[in-house]
Amino acid sequence: MVQILLNYSKLDLELLNDIQLVERDQNFLIFQNVSVLWAAAAVDNFQIVKLLVEHGAQVNHTTKTNSTAFRCACWNGNTDMARYLNENGANIHITKIHNETNLIASVYNKQLKMITYLVDELGCDVNESTDDGRPPLYFAVDRGSLELVQFLLNHGARNFRPNDIHMSPLLLAAEKRRIDLVDAISSQCSLLEQIEAQELLGSAFACGEHGICNLEKLFEYFYRALELRSQHNLSKVLRLSTVEVLDNRQECQTIDELEKLRLNDDHMYIEALLVRERLLGPTNAKYHRSLQYRGAALADNAQHHRGVNFWLYELKLHRQYSLSIDIEDLRQWASIFSDMIRKSLSIPIVPWQTVITVILEELENNMIDFDYNLHTLLFLITIISQILSKSIISNNDRQIFYRQIRIIVQHQYVTQTDRSSLLHLSLNNHTSANDYFIDFICKYPCLHTVRLLLQCGADVNAIDVIRNTPLHIFVSNSNVVDDTIIQYLCDAGVHLDCVNALRETPIDIATDSNMKQFLRTRTKISLKCLCARLIQKNTILFHGKISNSLINFVKKH
Known part of the structure; x- marks a missing residue:
């Protein structure tokens, strides 16, 4: 088919495309600004590569990451294709971004035949490093190949000194407990x-x-x-x-x-x-x-x-040297604290405060993982709520905990996915960490967490993206009539007649008949609420006619 298209159609062989390919690990990757020759080389089809070159395809076209067809041949270990492209004008010295050479690509994939061709026949430099200082020998050690290490050493590879990011090949071998690699490289050091x-x-x-x-x-x-x-x-x-x-x-x-x-x-x-x-x-x-x-x-x-x-x-080292922090590492703090609660151990206040401070910094600066970190924050608050519910800490520590939670509440954090507040999340039985220790302690809806958040000023009538209040969330997924939680919400000023985007009140969406009846007994509609509902029911224009403080109140009804 390719031959027919090339023979009977006037095709632009340099037309650029973005394509998706399956890597060896079965993950999909997008490659940008690729030519048809690059694509043929990437999928390791030598026959089509020859056809395209014979019809004038540019051999040295580079993709967005500066990859070439010759590099694809090196990556796939296809020495016949690499030799053919070289004979037809391929520039073997073009490197991918970050100075990732073709030799490094071949070493990474442990292609000894290709490496031998690149070094012995084409004279590639065995010590040419990436921008961050990693030579081919480093990648040979990283891939755990004694055969490649010995080949590179026999061709003059040196043990580069470590830099701020990476170790030397010798230290990397030692770090991996590869005594054979350490012995092989040591003679050159x-x-x-x-x-x-x-x-x-x-x-x-x-x-x-x-x-x-x-x-x-x-x-x-x-x-x-x-x-x-x-x-x-x-x-x-x-x-x-x-x-x-x-x-x-x-x-x-x-x-x-x-x-x-x-x-x-x-x-x-x-x-x-x-x-x-x-x-x-x-x-x-x-x-x-x-x-x-x-x-x-x-x-x-x-x-x-x-x-x-x-x-x-x-x-502390992360903070001292301004290093990026893994979100899983922060989540592990919630896990170990949960395990300590499970075993009735005290939570040291300094580590807890430090972790909270770091999470708050992450919430301000890391929008990509915002929701994940916000859930971690919720779990830490729940852990403290468990401690505060017992008289096992000093009054001074108790005040420190309360002060910290008030600061958190004042930020009014909401998830990016559906604008759920911490109070929403604490009343949602779908909130989970998928971690044994955390889920053992942090079960939602959580009475202690709700009480702590409300005591520290959480907005009981906050609305999510579809205008559900925390009470909407609680009654829509709970089959247990927990009058204590509802009483806490009522004491904090919850409006039982607030409607969501579908004009549903909490009573409307309660999944349990006993819950519906329980809510009806608690419902006391004020004249103010009745007025707001009348305005909404009759679609009376109210913007600019009532004070700003009342606009949101009317919207909730």
Whole structure:
């Protein structure tokens, strides 16, 4: 069909399109400004590529991300196509944005045959790095291929020093606990680089996120590194100050100091974290993950307060260095606090205040994840409402909690999807975190949360996108006649005759007959409400004829 179209139609082969392709992981990706030649190369159809080139297609056309047909051939590992395109004028040195070379693309996909062609036949530079400093050797380590690492090293690949974002290939191998890769790369590195790799490798054996913890291996590699430092007079550069969560300790400088720690697992874990902070840096994501994992491990071992301290330190580093915060990490705070409530443990006020502050900052600056973070905020409020319902905290802490909730309520946050307020969400039985610990504690509708929000000034008559009040939400999805919740709403000034966008009152949409009857007994229509309903019923124009303070009141009726 392509041949027929090319032979009998006058086609513009450089017409650009946006196309969607399925990647190897089965995800769909959109590629912009692609030519038909690029598309044929991307789907690995060599026959069509030849046809298009023979009919004059531009071989070096670049897409929006500066990708070429030659790069597609490299990505797919099709050396025959790559050789053909090169013979027909392809510029093999065009790199994708961020200086992602064709060699790096081939290394990423572990295409040894293509890599051999690019290096041995075309002379591609094995040390040409991406804009953020990652050479092909880094990607070979990241993909875990000893074969590729050895090939690149044999062709002159160097171990680039780490930068603020990424580790060197040697340190990455150590971080992955790949002893074979560490041994292969070490021969190309300085003594200090080798020592630091031993230290990081040892610390990785203390990190459960990399597999089973092995403190014997940790000790072995730390011991070996300290021996080399002692023999060559290479002392560590220690941090300027100590940190309480890390036991106010500095790293060991001698083997004797390390020996004293050996019998205490906690001390060995702290030693590993100190090493990781020095080698990876306080902004490194892998170091942060180690702090989080250590905190979670302590919580799992019934040491929640110690675990919280590690998480708090990790969060403080985020704020200190203005690092982006993962929404899941914030949600995990609600999870660990819920687990502590479940086990009747006290919630430390400083971590709770810190997390609340961070979430409020995120709500101001991160619109993409706004609703997710707002739900996390609701869960934290519910957790505190559980604490405040019991007399287990001091009056001072109680006042701090109330003051913080009042500040939150004053912001009048609503979801972006349907403009539900915190009060709406707290009365909706569909509100859930899909987290075992949170959902165990935070069950909605929640009496304690409703009471706390109302006590702190939440608008009982707030309306969502279809003008449902919190009471509308409660009665429409609750089959339980909870007179306490309704009494709280009534005491706060709820209008039982407020109508939504469909002109329905809460009584109209109540799903349970007992609920309807219960609401009728509570309904006391004021003269003011009757006037508002009369205005709406008769479609009397009221804008500009009544005070602004009454306009919203009339609209609700």
